[in-house]
Amino acid sequence: MSTLALPRVRGKLTEHAPLAPLVWFKSGGAAEWLFEPADVEDLSDFLTGLDPHVPVMGLGLGSNLIVRDGGVPGVVVRLGKAFAKVDRLDATTLRCGGGASGILVSSSARDAGIGGLEFMRSIPGTVGGFVRMNGGAYGREVKDVLVECEVVLRSGARQTLALDALGYTYRHSELPEGAIVVSATFRGHEAEPAAVQAEMDRIAAAREASQPLRSKTGGSTFKNPPGHKAWEVIDAAGCRGLTIGDAQVSEKHCNFLLNLGSATSADIEGLGEEVRKRVRAHSGVELEWEIQRVGVNA
Template sequence: MTLPDLSADLQAKLPELRGRMSSGAKLADITWFRVGGPAQALFSPADEADLAYFLAGIPADLPVTVVGLGSNLLVRDGGVPGVVIRLGKGFASITPEPGNRIRAGTAVPDVKVARAAADAGVAGLAFYRGIPGSIGGALRMNAGAHGRETKDVLIEARAVDRSGKVHVLSLTDMGFTYRHSEVPADWILTEALYQGTAGEPAAILKEMDEVADYREKNQPIRERTGGSTFKNPPGHSAWKLIDEAGCRGLRVGGAKVSEMHCNFLINDAGATAEDIERLGETVRARVKARSAISLQWEIIRLGEPLPGCPTGEALAQAEVI
């Protein structure tokens, strides 16, 4: 499926645009699963002001999708209509501030924030060493690991709404719950300010090493995966429910359930996005059939399937429903 070129019209409409715009960019190249179709248009704004100018100037009905490092993302094979925005260098600064605070752009990888905090002697952010992805995703999903979550350290965040207006959001404004925030879906988060406590760099780095060692031993981090696939239902561990449903090592096409940690799906044999989504829906069907619990996707699924292909629950293999 070929999506018509939007780039030329948008650049003509927005002559003061400073960011990079391209048409038909391969999103598989920037997602950890390495699958999926193209972006109709891919835009990387120069900075927050450039982003605000872009959003204020585009048609109100033009679909806009934001992606980060692609770690927690499944792009469907037909691609993503409209504009995909990927924040880059203009959103990649990290600045220690007085009072054991760290300010970071939302394009910064979580691990780099943990490292910058350690170098500055700021404790409390070491858990970000265990979270793949960028700060934008961490804010959007209240990312957490090893007993801590983003809500435990965030002071405020900045965001640009669909009209181009910049907002400063307090912790309360974020509306954090488990792996979720109440920030409007069409607002683009641009910056975060964190509060830590005074700590010794050596001790913080030791904590980060322990987090990294745990991931190395217990998660398939060297595979083409999107991280944890499903949210933990209240009172349950998703991986245990998946294991009990007999899904460890289950395969659909080029995708399989990790044998190391069965809440991870892996592209290990040239999988398509449909293979991965079908595998996930088959796992959900098996878990529900055994335990009556409906697993909810933690991985974000974007875009359209190839023409005539289903998505979502319709993909589950019929024999296990």
């Protein structure tokens, strides 16, 4: 692809960009190209002019992601500060850039006296990622608060999609392949900032107590199977603390995988597959990956 005449950009375009520093697991290969657009128009113009056969993938905080060791072909789009703004539209509504973090969204809601978005405090990602994945925690998910989102399609066309166009199910949406979420509008309810902060503090304390937050991890590894909690079936199958190389099933919360130091992405993904195999053999439950796995093996 390096022989292609890539469209001109106003943002930053980097060839063979290492992705390990940008993802929570700190493992994996490089992006063939990493594009950090200056603004929505820059992204739209770039995708319009890009060969339609070149694959495009969005990257947020890299929290819920395994980048395979052979890297990611095509273009990885990372939305930076230009996409991290949060604007209050009215007494209960915020418009948030696709690069805004869950912590920024929930804090902005608190400052605006808007309740109902506190759960985003605990989602380790950006608006673009958790709108695509219907991210959620503590009994709430994106579909409960989303009004609409703006996306740039792989063709470069800009489109606004209402909630009912996204086909949300548990940790899944029907967003088109290669579409990049550049903003989302969320609606909560009027609330006292102190009450919103108290709920955010409660959620933060619950996460701190139960999850290995200071580790190189990817967040929840598997979706909760119908009628079960993923961590419980993993624990029952004897997988707590299981290791492959420097990859380990967390002792603290066994639906989290950890990179203890120098694990490769193959180690981490292989450990996840071993957990799936042992759970299937023990209980017959089929665990489904929640973490995205992208790129090619080395």
